[in-house]
Amino acid sequence: xxxxxxxxxxxxxxxxxxxxxxxxxxxxxxxxxxxxxxxxxxxxxxxxxxxxxxxxxxxxxxxxxxxxxxxxxxxxxxxxxxxxxxxxxxxxxxxxxxxxxxxxxxxxxxxxxxxxxxxxxxxxxxxxxxxxxxxxxxxxxxxxxxxxxxxxxxxxxxxxxxxxxxxxxxxxxxxxxxxxxxxxxxxxxxxxxxxxxxxxxxxxxxxxxxxxxxxxxxxxxxxxxxxxxxxxxxxxxxxxxxxxxxxxxxxxxxxxxxxxxxxxxxxxxxxxxxxxxxxxxxxxxxxxxxxxxxxx
Amino acid sequence: xxxxxxxxxxxxxxxxxxxxxxxxxxxxxxxxxxxxxxxxxxxxxxxxxxxxxxxxxxxxxxxxxxxxxxxxxxxxxxxxxxxxxxxxxxxxxxxxxxxxxxxxxxxxxxxxxxxxxxxxxxxxxxxxxxxxxxxxxxxxxxxxxxxxxxxxxxxxxxxxxxxxxxxxxxxxxxxxxxxxxxxxxxxxxxxxxxxxxxxxxxxxxxxxxxxxxxxxxxxxxxxxxxxxxxxxxxxxxxxxxxxxxxxxxxxxxxxxxxxxxxxxxxxxxxxxxxxxxxxxxxxxxxxxxxxxxxxx
Numbered sequence: 001x002x003x004x005x006x007x008x009x010x011x012x013x014x015x016x017x018x019x020x021x022x023x024x025x026x027x028x029x030x031x032x033x034x035x036x037x038x039x040x041x042x043x044x045x046x047x048x049x050x051x052x053x054x055x056x057x058x059x060x061x062x063x064x065x066x067x068x069x070x071x072x073x074x075x076x077x078x079x080x081x082x083x084x085x086x087x088x089x090x091x092x093x094x095x096x097x098x099x100x101x102x103x104x105x106x107x108x109x110x111x112x113x114x115x116x117x118x119x120x121x122x123x124x125x126x127x128x129x130x131x132x133x134x135x136x137x138x139x140x141x142x143x144x145x146x147x148x149x150x151x152x153x154x155x156x157x158x159x160x161x162x163x164x165x166x167x168x169x170x171x172x173x174x175x176x177x178x179x180x181x182x183x184x185x186x187x188x189x190x191x192x193x194x195x196x197x198x199x200x201x202x203x204x205x206x207x208x209x210x211x212x213x214x215x216x217x218x219x220x221x222x223x224x225x226x227x228x229x230x231x232x233x234x235x236x237x238x239x240x241x242x243x244x245x246x247x248x249x250x251x252x253x254x255x256x257x258x259x260x261x262x263x264x265x266x267x268x269x270x271x272x273x274x275x276x277x278x279x280x281x282x283x284x285x286x287x288x289x290x291x292x293x294x295x296x
Numbered sequence: 297x298x299x300x301x302x303x304x305x306x307x308x309x310x311x312x313x314x315x316x317x318x319x320x321x322x323x324x325x326x327x328x329x330x331x332x333x334x335x336x337x338x339x340x341x342x343x344x345x346x347x348x349x350x351x352x353x354x355x356x357x358x359x360x361x362x363x364x365x366x367x368x369x370x371x372x373x374x375x376x377x378x379x380x381x382x383x384x385x386x387x388x389x390x391x392x393x394x395x396x397x398x399x400x401x402x403x404x405x406x407x408x409x410x411x412x413x414x415x416x417x418x419x420x421x422x423x424x425x426x427x428x429x430x431x432x433x434x435x436x437x438x439x440x441x442x443x444x445x446x447x448x449x450x451x452x453x454x455x456x457x458x459x460x461x462x463x464x465x466x467x468x469x470x471x472x473x474x475x476x477x478x479x480x481x482x483x484x485x486x487x488x489x490x491x492x493x494x495x496x497x498x499x500x501x502x503x504x505x506x507x508x509x510x511x512x513x514x515x516x517x518x519x520x521x522x523x524x525x526x527x528x529x530x531x532x533x534x535x536x537x538x539x540x541x542x543x544x545x546x547x548x549x550x551x552x553x554x555x556x557x558x559x560x561x562x563x564x565x566x567x568x569x570x571x572x573x574x575x576x577x578x579x580x581x582x583x584x585x586x587x588x589x590x591x592x
Contacts, residue, residue: 095429095436130427131443133391133451139490140391140447140454143483147427147443151436155429158436178478185517185525186472187439193548194435221481228531229481235524252489 005248006054009256012287013276014246015083016048016057017118017173026089030064033091037062038072041082049081053288058086058116063101070107077111083280084171088118090148097155102164109165114279119149119175149175150183157187157208160200169279170213174247178221181235184209210237214279216245217271218254220262230263239267243275301544302350305552308583309572310542311379312344312353313414313469322385326360329387333358334368337378345377349584354382354412359397366403373407379576380467384414386444393451398460405461410575415445415471445471446479453483453504456496465575467510470543474517477531480505506533510575512541513567514550516558526559535563539571 006014021040027033037060044057059082061069076082085108092100096117108115119128128141128148135141149172162168187205195201201208223229230238242263247253260268277283302310317336323329333356340353355378357365372378381404388396392413404411415424424437424444431437445468458464483501491497497504519525526534538559543549556564573579 090429093429095426095431098432128427129425129429130391130447131425131440132445132447133386133389133425135391135447135451135454136394137454137493139486139493140450142490143450143454143479143486144427144447146482147446149428150443151426151428151431151440154436154439155431158431158433158439176478176482178481179475181519181524182472182474182478182517182528183439185474185519186442186515189515189518190435190439194438197433197435219482219485221478222485223477223481224531228477232478232528235520 001248002052005246006052011054011256013054013056016044016055017086017116018044018058018060022060022086022088022118024060024089025063025087025091027062027064030062030091033062034065034068034072037069038075041072041076045079045082049079056081056083058082058084059113060086060088061104062091063087063089063096063104064091066101066103070103073104073107073111073113080286082113084114084116086116086118086173087152095155096152097157097159097161099159102161105161105165105168109168112167112281114169114171114281116171116173117149117152118173119145146175146179150179153209153213154183154187154205157201157205158198160198162208162212163200163202168212171243171279172213172215173245174216174218176219176221177215177217177238177242178223178229178232180209180215181232184236206236209241214241214243214275216243217259217263218245218247219252220254220259226262230267239264239270240275240278242267242271243279244272297544298348301542302348307350307552310351312340312351313382313412314340314354314356318356318382318384318414320356320385321359321383321387323358323360326358326387329358330361330364330368333365334371337368337372341375341378345375352377352379354378354380355409356382356384357400358387359383359385359392359400360387362397362399366399369400369403369407369409376582378409380410380412382412382414382469383448391451392448393453393455393457395455398457401457401461401464405464408463408577410465410467410577412467412469413445413448414469415441442471442475446475449505449509450479450483450501453497453501454494456494458504458508459496459498465508465510467512467539467575469512469541470514471511472515472517473511473513473534473538474519474525474528476505476511477528480532502532505537510537510539510571512539513555513559514541514543515548516550516555522558526563535560535566536571536574538563538567539575540568 024033024037040060048055059076130144130147184206191205221229320329320333336356344351355372357368369381426440480502517525
């Protein structure tokens with residue numbers, strides 16, 4: 001990882017998101033899943049955080065037992081390198097805005113940690129569910145993975161998670177981003193027609209996104225004309241909302257210099273540096289010293 | 297309907313899509329559903345098509361029994377006012393590209409009828425399923441209804457429906473359209489990476505859409521700046537792909553003059569007239585004579 005990723009692009013901080021292990025919340029046994037999450041987090045601290053000061057880790061939680069997940073978040077409150085609460089699989093078939101998950105967000109807010117939802121996951125060893133029926137091919141599933149994150153985002157906002165936890169921030173990982181503008185157009189329109197069902201909401205859905213939500217770059221959609229995707233993302237202030245993510249070491253990872261070549265130069269410092277500082281609440285002094293910063 | 301819709305905007309042809317009755321494929325009893333679809337189609341012919349020459353009807357099918365559905369399509373082959381095969385609910389939890397549904401498409405192609413998928417439906421009396429879990433509020437469900445149609449479109453193309461039935465055309469009804477460009481960007485990219493799983497595909501997914509797929513306008517997403525949504529749709533040749541639909545008499549129906557005010561004038565003749573002729577394979581001589589055509 002040092003040679004292929006960190007040194008190569010002068011990375012000052014890389015946040016680990018686990019691999020197949022991240023699917024703890026898809027396991028049928030909630031007690032086992034809770035212990036597995038504890039063990040994985042300890043392994044991340046012992047094996048990885050001790051190995052390189054540039055590394056930070058997600059706090060994996062077994063959302064089957066939200067109160068136990070909250071305890072696990074608090075257990076890491078004193079470790080500044082355990083930087084975000086990560087949700088992947090969904091044990092309840094209700095999206096992550098549902099009140100059953102709220103103890104997790106209360107603990108995240110209390111300990112000053114943002115929440116990250118990792119796209120693409122369904123249940124243990126199963127592909128993510130898709131609207132209208134479950135697809136049959138990996139090609140279909142991979143094409144439609146953003147749907148899961150769309151649903152969780154709509155659920156988070158609609159069920160008032162940000163009203164209940166006003167300091168909470170949310171990062172959508174590995175679900176792309178070009179689907180967001182048209183979703184927000186529809187979401188705002190629906191709010192105007194149906195807001196009596198959600199009296200706890202105080203603003204337009206797009207305003208909650210502007211304040212509380214960030215997205216990772218991976219994978220940056222490829223438009224026929226290069227500028228189309230960044231023009232589209234510009235309509236939701238993409239230069240301030242996108243945070244570079246590599247997806248290293250997956251087959252479809254996006255290298256830093258590839259993403260740098262695809263977004264406007266005026267976005268580089270923010271997408272590769274400042275937006276992450278804003279999301280995680282860091283200052284530059286919180287990062288390990290390094291000769292240069294990524295793509296500065 | 298004459299006063300509120302047909303006469304008011306000089307409509308020359310209106311295609312009926314049923315109301316709550318359209319959910320036949322969500323019924324648990326496949327034999328009952330098959331008979332119900334037959335009865336509803338007969339009712340549409342007797343009650344509506346006889347009442348006004350401007351009206352045409354969808355052929356509703358109970359997709360629980362695809363061979364019976366094929367027979368029902370063929371039963372109406374001789375009636376030129378039964379103009380499209382309509383799918384709404386999904387009885388099998390596999391999207392509509394799955395081979396179980398192919399007898400329906402074979403009958404549609406043989407009888408020269410296009411297929412229409414109506415968005416928003418799930419199972420009988422249930423909301424449509426959403427990726428990542430089932431949402432809890434009508435507001436959430438209504439916001440995410442396009443997911444169902446996204447999934448069916450990806451399934452149709454990925455499972456080679458258009459390769460197997462090269463004359464088939466597909467209309468996506470009441471699911472909006474602004475989500476399509478970013479989905480196609482992703483879909484084409486995934487095809488380049490994963491095409492070995494779908495060796496029957498001969499072209500990029502976006503090329504199948506360009507040849508075989510149309511969308512109705514309802515609801516046309518509302519962007520913060522009026523021109524954004526049509527600029528976005530222009531990237532997929534929206535002026536040739538969109539077909540006006542009213543959603544009359546629903547609470548969120550789009551009147552013709554409202555849509556006319558929101559799309560470029562250069563699109564009017566196509567969106568309100570020519571694109572429907574192209575999709576249904578009509579010439580102007582197939583339409584009832586009228587003083588003027590809609591928004592000409």
